[in-house]
Amino acid sequence: MNSEEEFFDAETGLESDDSCEVSFKDATQENGVWERRKKLPAEMISRNNFSVWNILKKCIGMELSKIAMPVVFNEPLSFLQRISEYMEHTHLIHKACSLSDSIDRMQVVAAFAVSAVASQWERTGKPFNPLLGETYELTREDEGYRLISEQVSHHPPISAFHAESLKKEFEFHGSIYPKLKFWGKSVEAEPKGTMTLELLKHKEAYTWTNPMCCVHNIILGKLWIEQYGTVEIVNHRTGDKCVLNFKPCGMFGKELHKVEGHIQDKSKKKRRVMYGKWTECMYSVDPKVYEAYKKSEKKSGGESKKLRQERSCEAEEADEMPEVQETVTVIPGSALLWRITSRPAHSAQMYNFTSFAITLNELEPGMERLLSPTDCRLRPDIRAMESGDIDLASSEKERLEEKQRAARRERSKDEEEWSTRWFQMGTNPHTGAEDWLYTGGYFDRNFTDCPNIY
Template sequence: MNSEEEFFDAQTGLESDDSGEVSFKDALVFDSNEGTDGSSEQENGVWERRKALPGETISRSNFSVWSILKKCVGMELSKIAMPVEFNEPLSFLQRISEYMEHTHLIHRACSLSDAVDRMQVVAAFAVSAVASQWERTRKPFNPLLGETYELIREDEGYRLISEQVSHHPPVSAFHAESLKQEFEFHGSICPKLKFWGKSVEAEPQGTMTLELLKHKEAYTWTNPMCCVHNIILGKLWIEQYGTVEIVNHSTGDKCILNFKPCGMFGKDLHKVEGFIQDESKKKRRVIYGKWTESMYSIDPKLYETKKAEKKTGSDPQKEVNIHNPSETFPTAEVEEDDELPEGQDTVTVIPGSALLWRITPRPSHSAQMYNFTSFAVTLNELEPGMERLLPPTDCRLRPDIRAMEHGDMDLASAEKERLEEKQRAARREQSEGEEEWSTRWFRMVTNPFTGAEDWQYTGGYFDRKYTDCPNIY
């Protein structure tokens, strides 16, 4: 692969994001005057996506987390009704749609002719899918059974539909497709949340499947583990860890990514390292970076050479600040496992590497908006005329999320309790009757690539036929 043609070189790419190959789009950042709900409208009447939430983050300083969690050590938290103070104003279905923030990487993969080149961009997409979780220390609202969410982004060339297909265990299924029939991205997630005294561990069980239709390729993988530290005392912080194996079922190529745990001294905080191997298990590319910042690709021989030089001290590499390449920092160290390491926004860039992906800078006021990205800020917005097009099951219409978004915690708590009781009553009614509840937009099938059970989109949602959809709110 010619890195100067296929990707811009890391040595020069750090100074500029002008390359159209894998750079971010800034379409979600606007300069127009905001409306009262954070949305904006230009003088010519063209509506734009909002860049702020209607209300600021609600503080939890007067709320005793320990009073709730002390009885939950080692338990599965999805079965416990948690206070609304634990939440951020999004449904888990909306949180899933954040996988699509970096859809330009899928489009890039579709355009490449070489299978290994496609794999490394797919690997970057898999990493980018969890990047929005950085500093997002509150949980999304648990979807109600039958809840749905749609996301149509014509500017990014895709549409998505998701549905809560099971309540116990909680399972959320999603299906995204290219508007030009270039790709399909689908899967299901059954989040397992456990409290371990000082931390909450989230295991996102479920398979992601990306199909590049032009190349007749299918990739599958599972997401890494996620842990939120210092639940009771101290500054909350997040780490992702575990092995992610991406398989190209058409070529036999694999990408094995290791999301490294922080470790004793914090030197591996946020780091991701791995490699691509072909069907004969020959290493073709080494992938490295941080899931909170950027990912790079390099030839394995060059990587091993630089690694050997570093061990012998002949190549003293420094931590490179991706925002200011001339500035360097030492590796972060901490004394205790659960303390947040004082890491910098840095990746040690090896000369000769190609930049695959770089995270989008968050809004300057993100901390006042639950640490949302610009993309996340738009997800619960009701576009003009949208209410008459949405089914009554869409989570944009949930009154508890809407109340929290506007900063009314009393109303959000009351509505959350009302909806949970309404859902319990519906289950009792179904258990007493003869008619069983059934999913509307997805059905259980066997994944043709993994052989495991999976949820498949049945089609028809975007025909806008919702006359018999129940009003679950």
């Protein structure tokens, strides 16, 4: 599958070793073929009559995970479902598995790491905080993988996930501890946690951490998002490393969305240069070609000072989003590694969801008996918000949070520790650091010990 293909195409189904294996398809039938849905049950709820400032004004510089936010500022997905969006461009993993050269594999893995944050572009709604013990499973037979995630800790909030190829070609796993801070006009998110991608055929493991994310104009002006920071991807078998710099907006907005970096081998020789935008595409090029291009560009003078000043993203009232060039300037001789999948025309009315994200909370009739009772799709507050009932979503969110607090009080009274179901704390064999690792068994579908959290 190439990056231009859409992810809601109909499935025909594949054979599986699991007798209870389930395909997630929308309950819409056209010409006898099941298709995933292409829109949400209701359009996005308006936030015009709500002020986030009234909630956040006392929280400047604080970590926000313990701050209760009105449901209207959410999007109708759990953070566990948001994590599964890393898998939207799984075709890149399949591509990496098929390549014989380690540098070629690294550049495709690096493109996958960039693509994993691409769905966050213009997604200014906050995902629902998962309840302790909440899970989400996603099986995509058309893309050849299945995923399970679990909320393994509430304070601090930690989400663990594990995705695996149906043909045993790869495993992709990690745990995320998102730290959110409010800085007056913006909210900064630090996605602490390590991503690990294992290409089983090549006996390779790649690890990296995601970049920082900042949502601007929380109080005033149009919301906009930037990703920034250095991402290092390490191939633990070969010693190859890719260093990617997600560039911050900067004073004149020239660097907004840009990603630049290079791949070096174990002797630290630069082998490829990578460039592009995390909102759009990534290319790679030979380092000598890149340097020659930059020298010729420098001689030509580049942009005038006056033009740079006109593009300044400084403003007195709000951090205005600078104008964004729609395309990346392609250096002759470059290879396209990845291009973002176009969003549906009605995306702005659907919380700026991608076609892939629109499908994540769909629930086919009869699916309840196959899902774990802790699955996000069964959360009544998310289901109500998806259907446009903000009052029911708010009351259900409060009920679930109080039920969670009551359960915690009961455990405290009995001096009982919370026990995770599908993940256990262990040691990442590639980094040596503590990590939440999948213990297996979820797809046997024995859910008798799952907690009643809804």
